[in-house]
Amino acid sequence: MNGFFDIPSDLDNTYFGLIVLHLREALLPVLAGLLAALPVAQLCVRFRWLYPPVLGVTTVFYAIPSLAVFVVLIDYTGQTELTVMIPLAVYSLVVLVPAIVDGVRSVPEETLAASTAMGFGPIRRYLQVQLPIAVPAILAGLRVAVSASISLVSVGALIGNQGALGNLLADAQKYGRPELAVNSVLTTAVLAVLCDALLVLVRNLLTPWMPRGRRPRGSAAERRERPGPREAAAR
Numbered sequence: 066m067n068g069f070f071d072i073p074s075d076l077d078n079t080y081f082g083l084i085v086l087h088l089r090e091a092l093l094p095v096l097a098g099l100l101a102a103l104p105v106a107q108l109c110v111r112f113r114w115l116y117p118p119v120l121g122v123t124t125v126f127y128a129i130p131s132l133a134v135f136v137v138l139i140d141y142t143g144q145t146e147l148t149v150m151i152p153l154a155v156y157s158l159v160v161l162v163p164a165i166v167d168g169v170r171s172v173p174e175e176t177l178a179a180s181t182a183m184g185f186g187p188i189r190r191y192l193q194v195q196l197p198i199a200v201p202a203i204l205a206g207l208r209v210a211v212s213a214s215i216s217l218v219s220v221g222a223l224i225g226n227q228g229a230l231g232n233l234l235a236d237a238q239k240y241g242r243p244e245l246a247v248n249s250v251l252t253t254a255v256l257a258v259l260c261d262a263l264l265v266l267v268r269n270l271l272t273p274w275m276p277r278g279r280r281p282r283g284s285a286a287e288r289r290e291r292p293g294p295r296e297a298a299a300r
Contacts, residue, residue: 073236073245080248087229087256090221091214094150098157098210105158106165107191116166123159131156131220144225153217157210164206168199197271204268208261215257219249230256 072080109116134152142148172195180194196203219231228235230249237246 072233073240076232076236083230083232084252084256087215087218087231087253088260090146090149090218090227090229091153091256092211092260094153095157095207095210095214097150097154098161099207101154102158102161102165103196106162106169109162109166110169110195111187120163123162126155127159131217132223135220135224139224144227146221146227148224149218149221149227153214156217157214160210160213161203161206164202164209165199168202169195171202172198200271201268204264204271208264211260211264212257215253215260219253 072078072083076083078086105119109119131152134155135148138148138151142151169191176194176198177190180190185194219228219234222228222231222235230253233245233249237243237249
């Protein structure tokens with residue numbers, strides 16, 4: 066562990082400073098992607114013909130390597146965090162739009178009819194009825210987007226120390242210190258796991274009606290304790 070937390074001076078940051086920087090570069094794009102995905106998904110739900118072309122365009126964007134996007138953006142945004150965060154926001158948008166659309170479309174028709182009969186307009190129905198019911202699907206998409214964003218931030222090390230914890234990978238090779246690479250990989254993995262666990266907790270808090278892994282009635286243990294038809298008749 067000697068030197069594991071000894072961050073090279075050329076990074077101008079501490080270990081915990083790199084963690085904060087990594088989370089900022091990873092989570093802000095996800096938030097931006099979510100805010101953009103909500104109205105886009107609503108349009109796709111309202112106008113079904115719009116969903117296939119939107120899905121096709123977003124899939125093409127997701128297939129473009131992040132390094133290629135960096136090369137295009139660097140002439141406009143320079144070697145800054147923004148160059149890293151813009152493609153991450155686009156990738157998050159690509160993941161979240163299908164998740165939100167699928168979640169909103171899963172709302173039963175009778176629920177929509179009841180909300181319409183109560184006087185809910187399209188926007189109010191979307192915000193107060195469809196989105197709450199779609200929370201499990203949206204959170205599932207967010208879990209994918211957050212994990213992917215946390216891992217992809219490290220690529221920013223290729224454009225001038227904008228990779229947060231990923232910068233340790235470059236310094237590990239530069240200074241011949243493999244413990245820095247181990248530090249980067251382990252810390253990034255732990256951050257992804259912790260963020261995923263936090264999103265699961267948020268999902269549980271927002272959806273108290275969902276089952277939490279309790280043993281359902283009629284389980285194998287209960288059936289063993291329950292008398293069979295012949296035993297019941299004998300009694």
